[in-house]
Amino acid sequence: MHFTGDQNSAAAAPAPGSTRLLPLVITLFFAWGFCTVLVDVLIPKLKATFSLNYAEAMLxxxxxxxxxxxxxIPAGLLISRIGYLRGIVLGLLIMAGGCLMFSPAxxxxxxxxxxLALFVLAAGITIVQVAANPLAAGLGDPARAHSRLTLAQAFNSVGTMIGPLFGSAMILAAGVATPDAGLSDAALEAFRVEQAGHVRLPYMIIAAVLVVLAAVCWWVRRSPMPSVRPVGHADYFRLLGHPRLSLGALSIFLYVGAEVAIGSALVNYLIMVGATNSEHAAGNLISVYWGLAMVGRFIGSYVLRFAAPGIVLAVCAVCAAFLALLAGVVLEGTPAAVAILAIGLFNSVMFPTIFTLSIDGLGEDTAGGSGILCLAIVGGAVVPLLMGLVADRVGLALALLVPVLCYGWVAAYGLLVRFGLLESRGKHAVAARKP
Incomplete structure (x- = not known):
């Protein structure tokens, strides 16, 4: 795959007929978005059931x-050897295995x-995502890669909008109960088993759907694919030498961390500011946060056909930072709830725009670049935990200053790219060949 630069490269054009796979790839974006966002609904249930503080719940x-x-990184190595679709099949089956682990848990x-079940589920999602992001970008005209990946991410947001409604109905509808302090060990164990049982059925349903989706991907595994070059460990160190990719990875780290931290805190935050007094209702409102991201991605898919992606990224990041600041230190009550939910609208284009800006010009090294960027999604582990630690010390509202700082860097990255301070490798290569 090649998004800009030398248009004579064999990797510049997608494989003939490969665009027919785009609907299937978009379905994958929906599936992992649906599975990922269920953690936001799971957090208040587990927090109450196991009497956790914010930092423990963010584990x-x-x-x-x-x-x-x-x-x-192993996923990038694997996919560079077995191909996109076979890698996706393996990832989907591991996702299904993680879902099945919720039953014994x-x-x-x-x-x-x-x-542990969440880790296994996420391991499968990682493999699927390392393959599907560059695949979506490469299934069509390279000049439309930003728009196409944003469109695919829009359907990811459809999953993240529907997921909280499903999870809230299946997990939170029965209520969120905290064990009484005076329970005996046996009674406490029985209480936790009973409450945790509400988590079993939804994940069994998801596992069955994932197996069916894996079967479909296996059926079409011989379809034409964009080219991918085998990657070695040394290639990752070489690729990190490209500032546009390495700083893009930092941007992914901070953006995903901010997005996940806010989503994880929404139920507790909405109850804290008085927007609702029910965990079930607050869980449903998470769908507004992710639904606005869906709307923004459909809008962004169109806007990015004409507007400079670096400027779009910077504007959205500044708006998200401003709303998080309002929700954290200025507003209270319903206005605060509106501000924090509206962040979802401006989150919308950040991931796909950072992703395509970062891998611009990598050509057949795209699988390796995708592996590095997906590794940076670990920001979703670090930033929420940091925000949880801050919340335990100074309160949940002030802890929103953590994502404010994250969005600040993302805005800076967009401006650095827009004003030519981080040229893509492809552009440097073309310049080097000019007489």
Whole structure:
């Protein structure tokens, strides 16, 4: 795949007929968005069931997104050898296995077992994402890569909008209960098993759907694909020498961390500011946060056909930072709830825009670049945990200053790219060949 630069490169054009796979790839974006956002609904349930503080509850996101750090590089190596679709099939089956692990975790009523299940689920998502992001960008005209990946991410947001409604109905509708302080050990264990049992069925349903989707991907595995070059460990160090990619990875780290930290805190924040007094209702409102991201991505898919992606990225990051600042230190009540939910609209184009800006010009090194960027998604583990630690010390509202700082860097990255301070490798290569 080649997004800009030497248009005579064999990697510049997609494989003939490969665009027919785009609907299937878009379905994958929906599936992992749906699975990822369920953690936001799971957090208040586990927090109450196991009497956790904010930092302990954020271990769910830490274990989930830690998988990106551990699995992304091996996933890039794997996909560069077995191809995009075979890698996706393996990732989907691992996702299904992680979902099935929620059943014994619920039967044991043991918090670490849930963390392990989340890690395995996320490991599968990581493999799928390392393959699907560059695949979506490469299935069509290279000049439309920004727009096409943003469109695919829009359907990811459809999943993240529907997921909280599904999770809230299946997990939170029965209520969120905290064990009484005077319970005996046996009674406490029984309480936790009973409460954790509400998590079992939704993940069993998801596992079945993922297996069907893996079967479909296996069926079409011989379809024409964009080219991908085998990657070695040394290639990752070489690729990190490109500032546009390495600083893009930092931007992914901070953006994902900010987005996940806010989503993870939404139920508790909305109850704290008085927007609702029900965890079930607050869980449903998470769909507004992610639904606005969906709307923004459909809009962004169109806008990015004409506007400079670096400027679009910077404007959205500044707006998100401003809203987080309002929600954290200025507003209260319903206005605060509106401000924090509206951040989703401006989150919309950040990931796909950072991603395509970062891999611009990598050509057949795109699989390696994708692995590095997906590794940076570990920000979703680190930033929420940091925000949880801050919240335990100074309160949840002031802890929103953590994502404010993250969005500040993302805006800076967009401006650095827009004003030519971080040229793509492809542009340097073309310049070097000019007489």
């Amino acid at each position: 769910t996101q830490f274990c989930f997104f830690l998988a990106y750090f551990i699995v992304s 619920a039967s044991m009523g043991w918090y670490p077992a849930f963390l």
